[in-house]
Amino acid sequence: MTHAGPDSVSTVVDETTKTFDVVVVGAGPAGSAAALEVARAGYSVALVERGPFPGAKNVYGGVVYGRILDELVPRWWERMPVQRWVTRRATMVMTPTQALTLDFRTQDWGKPPYNGATAHRADLDSWLAELAVEAGAVLVPSTVVTGLLRDHAGAVVGVRTDRPDGDLTAGVVIACDGVNSFLAKEAGMYRTGHEAEHLTLGVKQTLALPREAIEERFAVSGRDGVDIEMLGCTRGIPGGGFLYTNLDSVSIGVVLGLTGVSKAKTRPEELIAELKRHPAIAPLIKGGEQIEYSAHLIPEGGYRAMPELIGDGMLVAGDAAAMCLAAGIWLEGVNFALGAGMYAGRAAAAALKAGDVSGQGLAGYRTMLERSFVLADHRKLRDLPGLVLSDRMQQNYPGMVCDLVQGLFQVDNPLPKPGLRTLLRRSAKDNGVRWRDLVRDGWTGMRGLR
Numbered sequence: 432m433t434h435a436g437p438d439s440v441s442t443v444v445d446e447t448t449k450t451f452d453v454v455v456v457g458a459g460p461a462g463s464a465a466a467l468e469v470a471r472a473g474y475s476v477a478l479v480e481r482g483p484f485p486g487a488k489n490v491y492g493g494v495v496y497g498r499i500l501d502e503l504v505p506r507w508w509e510r511m512p513v514q515r516w517v518t519r520r521a522t523m524v525m526t527p528t529q530a531l532t533l534d535f536r537t538q539d540w541g542k543p544p545y546n547g548a549t550a551h552r553a554d555l556d557s558w559l560a561e562l563a564v565e566a567g568a569v570l571v572p573s574t575v576v577t578g579l580l581r582d583h584a585g586a587v588v589g590v591r592t593d594r595p596d597g598d599l600t601a602g603v604v605i606a607c608d609g610v611n612s613f614l615a616k617e618a619g620m621y622r623t624g625h626e627a628e629h630l631t632l633g634v635k636q637t638l639a640l641p642r643e644a645i646e647e648r649f650a651v652s653g654r655d656g657v658d659i660e661m662l663g664c665t666r667g668i669p670g671g672g673f674l675y676t677n678l679d680s681v682s683i684g685v686v687l688g689l690t691g692v693s694k695a696k697t698r699p700e701e702l703i704a705e706l707k708r709h710p711a712i713a714p715l716i717k718g719g720e721q722i723e724y725s726a727h728l729i730p731e732g733g734y735r736a737m738p739e740l741i742g743d744g745m746l747v748a749g750d751a752a753a754m755c756l757a758a759g760i761w762l763e764g765v766n767f768a769l770g771a772g773m774y775a776g777r778a779a780a781a782a783l784k785a786g787d788v789s790g791q792g793l794a795g796y797r798t799m800l801e802r803s804f805v806l807a808d809h810r811k812l813r814d815l816p817g818l819v820l821s822d823r824m825q826q827n828y829p830g831m832v833c834d835l836v837q838g839l840f841q842v843d844n845p846l847p848k849p850g851l852r853t854l855l856r857r858s859a860k861d862n863g864v865r866w867r868d869l870v871r872d873g874w875t876g877m878r879g880l881r
């Protein structure tokens with residue numbers, strides 16, 4: 432297992448103006464995958480990262496679905512810095528006093544080629560960047576890209592950095608600078624308006640817990656681990672919660688719609704504290720000592736909120752292109768970033784080979800994305816982010832579902848047992864759910880998932 436950190440930083444560019452075939456901005460999963468593919472194709476590539484090492488400040492919940500790595504790193508599971516393999520996935524619908532959990536486990540996911548894994552970002556991002564460096568990419572850490580360089584016709588021909596005389600010129604710039612991409616904005620690729628509605632704030636605590644306690648409480652052993660997503664734990668603010676197991680810590684947090692959280696005037700840490708006190712969660716994390724607190728924005732607008740992906744001399748990938756998929760049972764950004772970065776790297780190499788780095792020459796990027804899960808999944812599930820973040824899904828349905836199941840399981844002898852129809856009607860009425868909304872949302876959900 433490779434654990435790359437600050438000491439493993441490989442190359443620092445000192446020259447005043449340096450020319451590369453490709454400059455990749457941001458050494459997150461998208462950037463490292465892009466740089467890896469460009470380097471493998473035999474072109475020179477600089478991977479510029481503002482942090483002192485890749486992943487230094489990057490935040491996520493903690494689960495990576497690694498199958499896209501099959502294409503990038505054969506037998507990746509033998510090398511990736513994994514905490515635990517996810518063999519249990521659960522979705523929990525909650526009210527302050529109730530919790531209904533759909534809990535699935537399979538040992539199939541605990542052996543190669545695996546399904547999901549928990550991993551710390553500092554480990555994962557450093558490992559991915561190191562793969563790019565091994566293939567020949569030049570990593571340029573502790574360097575902020577501050578702007579684009581353009582030729583007289585407006586095509587992007589490089590970047591400006593915060594280093595004195597730190598211009599880097601390139602045939603293609605790949606912007607992988609994460610959510611709210613400053614570079615995509617500067618290039619005019621974002622459509623204006625409504626940005627806050629498409630953003631959520633993810634807030635996470637990491638709690639240290641002994642390995643034995645995790646295994647006992649989550650009913651796992653060895654390297655097996657658990658991924659729990661929650662709905663109804665954010666006081667009606669659009670969003671949800673998560674709880675993931677690492678080797679000897681757990682990650683717990685909430686994801687909150689930005690406009691909702693600012694209107695509610697509630698601090699995210701209050702919501703996490705409330706979640707940690709919930710009777711379904713408290714026993715799992717009891718005694719856990721906070722070792723990390725972090726927060727980051729997530730682009731949850733999905734397909735409809737994506738910017739232009741291709742410009743003359745420029746591509747945009749990963750969160751920078753709003754490619755994080757947040758559709759209820761999925762919160763997947765890393766594998767979409769890896770896929771998009773990989774295709775961006777390939778498209779850049781193909782354009783360089785053909786001697787045409789205009790938007791037209793780079794169009795292969797869009798084709799590859801369309802043919803792959805990256806845009807296929809986003810297009811297919813384009814209505815789900817809005818549905819998941821809707822008021823009804825957040826404020827009405829969790830209570831309705833929990834009341835319905837409580838009614839089914841409750842034994843009220845000597846009263847006769849109520850029928851399902853009565854229970855459904857009662858739980859819908861008590862929770863302010865109208866039938867026509869239920870049918871419409873059910874239809875949207877089914878259509879999205881078909």
Ligand SMILES: Cc1cc2nc3c(=O)[nH]c(=O)nc-3n(C[C@H](O)[C@H](O)[C@H](O)COP(=O)(O)OP(=O)(O)OC[C@H]3O[C@@H](n4cnc5c(N)ncnc54)[C@H](O)[C@@H]3O)c2cc1C
Nearest residue numbers: 457459460461481491492493494576609633749750764765
């Ligand atoms: C709380 C939370 C929970 C999440 N949970 C999950 C999860 O469990 N699983 C999952 O798959 N996804 C999850 N996500 C989403 C996931 O983190 C992102 O989708 C993913 O990291 C996107 O990768 P990226 O490479 O596009 O961007 P990032 O990982 O954000 O990388 C961008 C990089 O660019 C660098 N950078 C930015 N600007 C500049 C600049 N001007 N100059 C130089 N460098 C720059 C940054 O330092 C960073 O390293 C979560 C996100 C959050 C916030």
